[in-house]
Amino acid sequence: EFYETTLLFRQNALRRTLSTGPKRRNTNPYLKQNFFTLSLWLLDSDMTKDIALTNKVCSLDRANIKSSYWKIPDAEMNLTSLALNDSEGSVKLAISSANTDNNLYLYELDPYHDYLTHHTTISLPNIHSLCWVKNTHARFLVSGNSKGFAHLVSLPRANSDGVPESAEIVKRFNHRKYLRLVNKDPALIMHRSTTVHNLGFLADSLVTTYDDTLFLWALNDVHLSMRPRPVSISVVPGIAGFDVPATNSSTLALCGLFGVSLFDTRQARHSVPSSSLAKSGAAALAANFVKWHGSCDYKLASAHADGRVHLWDIRMNDTFAEISGHSGKAVTTMAWNGNDLFTGASDGIIAHWDLSSDLDPEQDLSFQGDKLRHCTLKEGINSVAFDAVSNSLVHSVGERQCGTLLPALNNKIVGMCLLVESIGAGSRCKILLIDGAAFLGLHGKIYDAATGTDDKKYYSREDLALINQS
Known part of the structure; x- marks a missing residue:
């Protein structure tokens, strides 16, 4: 069975054009002087500055986005992880829940x-947590649970008679069993956290975290x-997560x-280098998410407790950029596509x-x-400042507006993956x-849609054809 969503696309709910109607003279006998008023619009049609602020705050120039949604049958709404595998020419999805049964959903997606x-x-x-095992034809994945175990799972496939096989736990990774090797008590009651939150593969090795310990x-x-x-x-006090590089490097972030x-896995010793962030407060210092650049082994992004994202060049042992756009909300996930960065937050x-x-x-x-x-947002209430004297927008000194908001969902973003399609010399994401x-x-930009104009009120058949192709 498959599910086909209703076609959804984003457009401005209302774009009010400036009045071009005639001005009428006010003849109220109780007023001492006559004056002109606009017949349909309160702002002067000759003063474009009057509406520049409203357009920017209300995001009226947002790019066309096509969105599709599916409801995952998790009655308790307790989804925890999303993993994608597109190595075999098709897009396989694994979605997990923290429930006790019927909680690992396997799908195939046609994103186009x-x-x-x-x-x-x-x-x-x-x-x-979930992670696909590479080079296994989407047959195996690893899951981490809340009892200190990770499982290597063989996924079912259809037999010749069409009856699917049963899933099988092939191997079990018992984290508590080996804690005595680093002088830690294996009893659950002694652990700050009993959940295997993070999984990743470094070459042919599996990397996991459990109770402030890196395996x-x-x-x-x-x-x-x-x-x-x-x-x-290795014991790493206060660890919240890690990321493995896209290259064959042995260095974890x-x-x-x-x-x-x-963290150099060849030495298996953890130390915190000095940095400019060490001079900041505890909220700015603590980081909850980190992501390596997809094609560069010396750049990475980190999300911090104050809602900001820092970009690092490890050759400099320092940050080279700061991103602020989620209004203090916790950034829960990040993904790179070339030099484009996507961030998701707890506000959806x-x-x-x-x-x-x-x-x-x-x-x-x-x-x-x-x-x-x-770096800040291009639009929204936090992206503007207004000079009442000159009746114009002003920009903060040293601020670069390069962020675009996509109100994707109404709840916390739990997991995010990118689908990149190569088109000639370029690509679509x-x-x-x-x-x-x-x-x-599933959200994608309508790349070929015609640019909207003030006098265009409806999508043409050509526009709808482009939407269906995107």
Whole structure:
């Protein structure tokens, strides 16, 4: 079975054009003088500055976005993780819930015709994290639960008679069993957290976190019966997460109460380097999410407790840009697409940051930090300031407005993945995400749609054809 969503697209609810009607003279006998008023609009049609502020605050120039939504059948609305695999020419999705049964949903997505096909639902209690195993033809994934275990799961596939196989736990990664090796009590009651929140693969090794401890496991091939054992175990007090680089580097990016640091898996020792963030308050220092650049092994982004995002060049041991656009809300997820950064927050808002527009394409992004020092939104109430004397918009000194808001969902963004389609020399990017209300959303820009004009009130058949193709 598959689900086809109703066509949804975003457009301005109302765009009021300036009045072009005749002015009428006020003849109220109780007024001592006559004056002119506008017949249809309170603002002067000859003063474009009068509506510039309203257009910017109300986001009237937002790009056309096509959105599709599906409801995941999680009655308790307790989704925890989203994992995507597009290595086999099709888009496979795994969505997990923290429920005790029927909580791992497997789908296949056609992102260009908006078809979501349900394959199967598996019971694997209390899942909090997911990760596909690379180079296994989308047959295996790893899940982390709330009891200190990670499981390597063999996913079912249809037999020759069309009857699907059963899912099978192939290997179990018992974190509590090995805590004594670092002088920690394995009893659950002694642990600050009992959940395996983070999973990732570094070459052929599995990386996990549990109770302020970082594990590096030898997977020993998914088809072999050898029990997995940790290659290294490192205590990292206050760790909140990590990210593995897209390259074959052995360096992990860590985040937590200590801010941001690098971890060399060959040495398995953790230390926090000095940085400019160490001079800030505790809220600015603590980081809850970190993400390596998709194609560069020395740039990364980190989200902090004050709602800001910092961009790092590890060669400089410092930040080169600061992003602010979620109004103090916690940033819960991030993703890179080239030099574009997408951030999702606890208020259901996605922000797209076009970091390289109007910059020198031949020069490294981190060497243009003077232009990226403070990045904010292009639109919205926080993007404007008004000078009443000159009746004009003013911009903050040193501020670069390169962020565009996408009000994607109405609840916390739980997980986000990017779908990138190559088109000639360029590419198209779509955003796939889940939220706290158990919705799956797919959002993409309508690249070829005609530019809106004040006198255009409806979509033409040509416009609708472009929307269906996007």
